[in-house]
Amino acid sequence: MTEGSMRQRNLVCSIVLLAIAFVTFLEISTIPIGTPGRPKMGFYPLILASLLTILSLTLLWETLKEKKEKRTLVRGGWGGLKKVGLTLGALSAFAFLFKPLGYILSMFLLIGFLMRAIEPQRWWKVIVVAFFCSGVSFLILDLLLAIPLPRGLLGI
């Protein structure tokens, strides 16, 4: 279990937000801004990017002036990060393989993987549940509700 301080997180957060504001200013520089009397498409985002800069600096200032005794520790913040990483990896892979493999196969693989990765279940249970869920959900969505889903490799 890891421990980190909210102060460190807030510092990183305000720097990331300042970076987002900076990128927004760069983007705005490529579009017309207009004047308050004749605002163009860059006018409103310019106000927002300015507000974001002010608020990010406020957060940075609040974090820096925070008294030592008021600082809070965040316990166990990144403990199960491996499982989160695996889940996100599986979901990204699903998004890439969804069209080429088709709904049934990609969903079967995703459910199977998640059932093994998050809290490992027995193989037979994984296969039965993944097969049942991908198949039944396909029947309901594609055939019953007429929501078109990609067929992919299997062609069904």
Add this chain to the structure above:
Amino acid sequence: MDVFDKILLGFSVTLTPGNLLFCFVGTIFGTLVGVLPGFGPVGAFSILLPLTYKMSPTSAIIMLAGVYYGAMYGGSTTSILVNIPGESASIVTCLDGYQMARQGRAGPALGIAAIGSFIGGTLAIVGLMFLAPVLGQAALSFGPPEFFGLAFLGLTLVSYLSRGSTTKALIMAVLGLLTGSIGMDPINGAPRFTHGTTTLMDGVGLVPVAIGMFGVAEVLENIESTSTVSIFKTKIKGLLPTLKDWKDSIWAILRGTILGFFIGMLPGPSGTIGSFASYALEKKISRHPEKFGTGVIEGVAGPETANNAATTGAFIPLLSLGIPISGTTAILLGVLMIHGVQPGPLFISKHPDIFWGVVTSMYVGNVMLLILNLPLIGMWVRVLRIPYALLIPFIFLFCLVGVYTLNNDVAEIFIMLIFGIVGFLMRKVKLEGAPFLMALVLGPVMESSLRQSLLLSHGSPIIFLARPISAIFVILGLACLITSLIPMVRRKREDFTKKIVEGD
């Protein structure tokens, strides 16, 4: 058409077999969601979203509204039996509800929570019936400055009332407005910040953002901290409160209804604030305040009534003004917009069937919840024993299908995943998603009303203060911002929100 005719119209819509079924599915699914800790109504909306594409807007909102108030019913079960609130709005129920369970009075605690929720929910519908049309009628005279003022007030209020730092809530609101500016310019239709992608031409969709930021992020957070739930072993008997229980709780229920209903109309976590306010009120006026926290029935009845009344109150700004006041109502707005229905001042006159159908469905839904939930409490307790790890693949299945089937576009899945990661990281820094989602919805309205107002006034911002209604909205919004900077107010506010977060 008088009120009686409108109610008849509503019941003629609600009492069709299809809508009754959707109301039933919504309330039962909502209760299930409320029972399961770490899974809220927004996540549940994500799951049911694909089903709503093929429905009429009335049926879709009837079902989702059922999920919303059903979750409030279900939330009390875990608070009382496990001391873990199913919903943040049920945090305060843990204090006396769990103590009642430990004293062998789990039955009356669950019973009064269900009955209080029913009374609060049903009485609040009467308020909704009368107040929403009046507000909608008043809003017909709104022009661009008034709409800008209203959106400004909504966003500042949601930031002011959000849990934790106001600065962070305002940051989220600004980020939401910025994200909402991606896509076509609302005035001249030229693409902005799209980098040539067709997916972003219509802007960043509310559905993938909401599912990512709430559904996916919520599950990721639960995956990270998978913990087992131990249920307090007690025999649940005597669900119906005794005469003494009734005497002790009836006034708490009535006060909770009024308090919850009015707090429900305010932006922010109104259900949670409503339940805390009700608990604080009951404790303050009680003849034995020292007994609160040891298992007094008023401590369960008041808050549980208030959080249900608050969910009904939240429909007023949504349906009459088109202003969502929370993440949940933002998604409801999104669902209506997917079906080509624009909530706002003209909504009730243009779509009386939807408005009155939804209102009367709430009566039916509350009756269903009362009849079904008391005998089903045993089943909900068993549901609590299902390992969360087994539910995760199913939740993702529905999230992925919901997002993909919106436009049959895989890019939407990537947007959902990006916002899932963003939402997960946001929780680490205690940044709230609700102001972001509200701002994303209100962004286009805010931009077009701001630019139109400035065009009308030749660039003078005084237009927002020159018109009385917009001046009230803007001044109230500014007052929220300024008072949050006063150290004493700030400290009091942070202490209060800290209590909400920690369930102290």
